[in-house]
Amino acid sequence: MAEFFSTYGSLIVSMVLGALLGLSLYLPLMAGQLSLASPGFYALGGYIAAILSTTVFKNNSDLFPIHLLLLEMLIAGVVSGLLGIAIGIPALRLRGIYLAIATIAFVEVLRVLSLNWEITGGAVGIFAIPQPFQTQIEYLWVALPLLLISMVLFYRLERVRIGRAFTAIREDELAAGAMGINPTYYKVLAFTLGAILAGIVGAVSAHFLNTWNARQGTFDASIIYLTFVLIGGSRTFLGSVVGGMVFTALPEVLRGLADTGGFPVWLAQFLRDGRLIIFGLLIVIGTIFFPQGLITPEIFRVGKAKNRERREQ
Amino acid sequence: MSQTIATDKQQAILTANSLTRRFGGLVAVNNVSFTVNQHEIFGLIGPNGAGKTTLFNLITALIPLSSGELIYKGQEISQLRSHQIASLGIARTFQNIRLFGELSALENVIIARHLHTNSSIVTGVLGLPPAPQEESKNRQKALELLEMVGLSDRAAEKSRNFAYGDQRRLEIARALALEPQILLLDEPAAGMNPSEKAQLSDFIRNIRDRFNLTIIIIEHHVPLVMGLCDRIAVLDFGQLIALGEPSVIRNDPAVIEAYLGNE
Numbered sequence: 001m002a003e004f005f006s007t008y009g010s011l012i013v014s015m016v017l018g019a020l021l022g023l024s025l026y027l028p029l030m031a032g033q034l035s036l037a038s039p040g041f042y043a044l045g046g047y048i049a050a051i052l053s054t055t056v057f058k059n060n061s062d063l064f065p066i067h068l069l070l071l072e073m074l075i076a077g078v079v080s081g082l083l084g085i086a087i088g089i090p091a092l093r094l095r096g097i098y099l100a101i102a103t104i105a106f107v108e109v110l111r112v113l114s115l116n117w118e119i120t121g122g123a124v125g126i127f128a129i130p131q132p133f134q135t136q137i138e139y140l141w142v143a144l145p146l147l148l149i150s151m152v153l154f155y156r157l158e159r160v161r162i163g164r165a166f167t168a169i170r171e172d173e174l175a176a177g178a179m180g181i182n183p184t185y186y187k188v189l190a191f192t193l194g195a196i197l198a199g200i201v202g203a204v205s206a207h208f209l210n211t212w213n214a215r216q217g218t219f220d221a222s223i224i225y226l227t228f229v230l231i232g233g234s235r236t237f238l239g240s241v242v243g244g245m246v247f248t249a250l251p252e253v254l255r256g257l258a259d260t261g262g263f264p265v266w267l268a269q270f271l272r273d274g275r276l277i278i279f280g281l282l283i284v285i286g287t288i289f290f291p292q293g294l295i296t297p298e299i300f301r302v303g304k305a306k307n308r309e310r311r312e313q
Numbered sequence: 314m315s316q317t318i319a320t321d322k323q324q325a326i327l328t329a330n331s332l333t334r335r336f337g338g339l340v341a342v343n344n345v346s347f348t349v350n351q352h353e354i355f356g357l358i359g360p361n362g363a364g365k366t367t368l369f370n371l372i373t374a375l376i377p378l379s380s381g382e383l384i385y386k387g388q389e390i391s392q393l394r395s396h397q398i399a400s401l402g403i404a405r406t407f408q409n410i411r412l413f414g415e416l417s418a419l420e421n422v423i424i425a426r427h428l429h430t431n432s433s434i435v436t437g438v439l440g441l442p443p444a445p446q447e448e449s450k451n452r453q454k455a456l457e458l459l460e461m462v463g464l465s466d467r468a469a470e471k472s473r474n475f476a477y478g479d480q481r482r483l484e485i486a487r488a489l490a491l492e493p494q495i496l497l498l499d500e501p502a503a504g505m506n507p508s509e510k511a512q513l514s515d516f517i518r519n520i521r522d523r524f525n526l527t528i529i530i531i532e533h534h535v536p537l538v539m540g541l542c543d544r545i546a547v548l549d550f551g552q553l554i555a556l557g558e559p560s561v562i563r564n565d566p567a568v569i570e571a572y573l574g575n576e
Contacts, residue, residue, distance in 0.1 A: 162437060177395040
């Protein structure tokens with residue numbers, strides 16, 4: 001058991017963080033906004049944690065205190081939220097593909113800034129970020145509650161006024177306005193909540209990965225998170241969770257598969273390194289054959305129907 | 314132009330002053346002025362392309378005015394956005410039906426309870442009072458409205474699966490969920506057979522009385538309009554060519570030439 005966790009601990013934590021990043025992209029999508037801005041806020045949150053823990057919170061004790069990690073997560077969330085509002089209000093005037101382009105540009109601007117600033121360590125980035133835990137798997141103490149709390153909040157969100165406002169805007173923004181829903185307010189809200197979540201995950205990830213640099217917040221990451229949501233299921237939050245976990249594990253599974261041998265060299269190489277091509281193919285196949293993704297809201301209804309049947313018997 | 318003067322008993326609820334809307338060189342609505350009185354059923358008729366739906370879109374701020382002013386209960390509303398107009402009590406249905414297709418009939422109506430739900434994001438998500446009570450109250454009201462339009466047995470069905478006439482009735486239920494003071498109906502009888510049209514007429518009178526509404530209705534079916542409306546405005550090429558009671562409009566030569574034809 002201990003061996004399993006030491007081998008796969010890192011992967012399990014990555015899967016949980018992947019699920020959270022999927023959720024951060026799912027939020028603006030609930031309101032019908034295709035935003036690819038999550039990696040930007042993820043990078044921002046990571047830099048905040050990296051900079052704070054290596055300077056202001058610098059600590060000579062063995063392990064980095066957890067309460068400081070939580071404080072970093074809070075600060076990352078607040079800063080991401082404020083930036084989210086600042087970017088969201090102008091950007092969300094754009095629709096569809098133009099909004100997506102604007103958010104891609106935002107991620108790129110942050111990336112280039114981080115490459116050229118001294119405080120972010122330039123091209124080298126920041127390394128030797130202190131660890132609050134002895135082993136990788138112990139990061140679950142932070143990541144797992146974060147995921148579980150998020151899932152509960154999402155479950156509730158989809159069932160109350162604000163979730164319905166998001167859905168209405170996604171279905172028909174004009175009609176939603178005519179029903180008294182302020183589209184700008186709710187679109188910016190969805191965008192900002194996604195930004196806050198991505199920022200908090202970034203803060204945890206900076207410690208988890210030990211180093212942080214401009215490669216953490218790139219356009220490639222947007223495509224990967226988009227795969228989580230589109231293939232996992234774009235109509236319910238569970239889709240992003242399952243998609244995030246499955247597709248974070250997928251490259252490792254493929255690598256394991258390639259390593260077992262029996263494949264021609266080129267195929268093994270493709271399985272190991274062709275992850276972006278594979279993700280791209282999955283997005284194309286998924287949108288054709290599974291437009292709503294693998295996990296659909298019907299799953300909830302099937303569960304309810306089965307319960308009702310059982311009760312009536 | 315025939316026009317009746319409002320009596321002292323009737324109070325204006327919506328006043329349009331010289332509304333104009335240009336799309337480039339095309340003047341879709343040209344200097345249109347009228348007053349709608351409280352609790353009346355006000356008809357808006359005219360040939361296709363006369364500017365009737367554009368007029369609705371101007372009133373509900375889906376598009377901005379090029380010039381003119383709109384006064385609702387003494388307040389100038391032409392600078393407001395559509396959700397603000399809805400919050401003041403003006404609700405509408407759409408000529409091309411704009412239901413939330415992927416959602417069930419019940420969900421469509423509950424969404425329109427948005428303005429009458431006061432719980433904040435925090436109380437809503439955490440399930441703290443008054444949120445749960447409001448949720449069940451809204452659900453109850455939505456079911457009542459669905460029952461009123463005869464769709465309560467299909468509350469959980471996806472709204473895009475409904476027949477055309479049923480979709481129109483669902484849109485009316487949704488608009489009523491706003492608890493409006495003015496209801497704008499854009500061709501509610503389109504796609505209905507004669508018996509459904511007759512039921513619709515009675516239905517509109519019922520909801521006007523029951524909910525104390527003022528109703529403005531765009532309709533092509535002339536007998537329905539003549540039988541239902543207290544006053545009728547006639548648009549042609551964006552201009553108001555007549556305004557008055559049905560008996561007067563029916564005999565107006567300009568209206569006959571432009572729209573009614575010789576009967």
